[in-house]
Amino acid sequence: MSKVLGVIGGMGPAATVAFLARVQALTPAEGDADHVRVVMDLNPQVPDRNVRPGEAEEELGRMAAGLAAAGAQVIAMPCNTAHGQAGAIREVCAARGLVFIDMIAATADAAAASGARRIGVLATPGGER
Template identity: 35%
Template sequence: MSRPFLLGVLGGMGPLATVDFMHKLLRATPATHDQQQIPHVVWNVPQIADRQRALAGEGPSPLPQLLYGIQQLNRLGVSHIVIACNTAHHWYEALKQESDAPILHIADATLEAIEDKPKKVGLIATQGTLDAGWFQQRFAAIGTESLLPTQDEITRWFVPGCYAVKRGDLQQGGELLTLQARALRERGAEKLVLACTEVPVALAAISSPYLNEAIDPAEALAQQCATLWLSRRNDRIN
């Protein structure tokens, strides 16, 4: 017997990117009134050890706080969980083992959403996400090559761009991340994969033209959630 549909969102990484993900959930769901929208509960608690620093060996692991969030969502009887942060998928297997509810993987959702396979994509992501290789492996399996930011680009544009979003400076975040996007396009990427949830927030804030050529994993994940919900919309939540 399946549980009534209730989506749990593990957020807080960052909190603004989580709000952006919720917007995407609502936009992905055709609805003429409130009651048709996707029922969800959001753990938007940003008191989590910094993921990028942990993976660089410069800070404590966020795993205890991630596990706590997953446990709290499970206590509410969620039927599915998503993690509104690409980098946090580093701990996906550990979280999955502790969760009664299945956890959807953002890279699986991204690949599912791709219609025409590009020859080359540019991955805009944290060093931790790049090192993990989830996106590269999945793209390779469909014959798509992944171009990665250089170490220099990450230091100059990607990292300060992300932290600008985290302190609310979307303008600066947008400008820095646009430079990162342009560099990947100039090296031959047909599409850009915005594989860090801060990135689409920043590019949208400055109406960056690179948004139009982008594959947005957060949007793909929202779309997957909406599809699941639409197939079960007649269930009752309580």
């Protein structure tokens, strides 16, 4: 049985929908029941990560806690910028024994493993930390 994926989304909503479409498309499934179970909080009202990073981090932590309460065992967040405020998510995951997939770290690891010496990143400036 696969783990339940919790998705912190809504920043922006289209990125979250695209992420979920990729999860579905890349899951080796022969039928509906073979797909990954996903619980999601699509919240486009997360405070602006560029100008209110502390408030954004608090809200992201609340979202992670809500997903954990809904049964998520692994947390993903398809927003580059919001990873700058992922501290509260990491705290929730550590306290509850969940895995947080840090897409920035995972991308850097994959690039390094491929031998890449330069990579490009598309993201908004993010808030100062």
